[in-house]
Amino acid sequence: MDGLRYSRFLLADGDGNPIVFAVAILYGLYQSILLIRFVAFFTLNFLSTNAGRNRLVWYNMQQAIFIDIALFFLDLLLGLTKMVLPVIGVNEPSKLPAILKIVLDRMLMINAFDKEGRYIPRDVRENDDDKGEDKDKKK
Numbered sequence: 001m002d003g004l005r006y007s008r009f010l011l012a013d014g015d016g017n018p019i020v021f022a023v024a025i026l027y028g029l030y031q032s033i034l035l036i037r038f039v040a041f042f043t044l045n046f047l048s049t050n051a052g053r054n055r056l057v058w059y060n061m062q063q064a065i066f067i068d069i070a071l072f073f074l075d076l077l078l079g080l081t082k083m084v085l086p087v088i089g090v091n092e093p094s095k096l097p098a099i100l101k102i103v104l105d106r107m108l109m110i111n112a113f114d115k116e117g118r119y120i121p122r123d124v125r126e127n128d129d130d131k132g133e134d135k136d137k138k139k
Contacts, residue, residue, distance in 0.1 A: 001026070001027060001040070002037065002067075002068055002071045002072075003067065003071055006071075041065070041068055044061055044065055044068075045065055047061060048061035048062055105122065112125065
């Protein structure tokens with residue numbers, strides 16, 4: 001149920017499918033009841049400690065517990081990201097200076113080509129720009 005929110009786009013085309021409808025109802029209940037995730041996690045953890053269970057059932061319970069833990073950290077990361085991104089203002093790409101430099105270095109501009117349409121590497125262009133600035137300073 002915790003991982004269903006990441007796969008809901010897979011179920012979006014299931015109009016009229018009774019299984020999808022039942023899963024949607026269960027998911028709605030699961031999301032609406034307070035602390036059910038907490039209770040479900042500890043119930044599953046408690047039930048998986050019984051060594052008398054079928055090995056396959058025990059394995060699947062353990063796997064579900066570890067997937068639930070991984071999803072918890074993913075939710076935590078997403079929550080922190082939603083809190084931090086508006087503070088640093090990432091609505092404009094120029095607000096990420098480290099990424100902006102990398103993107104601009106890879107971006108082809110009109111000055112990246114000579115008059116014949118041949119590509120000029122960035123380091124050659126920068127050297128030419130530096131020489132042009134030196135000429136302007138001498139004048």
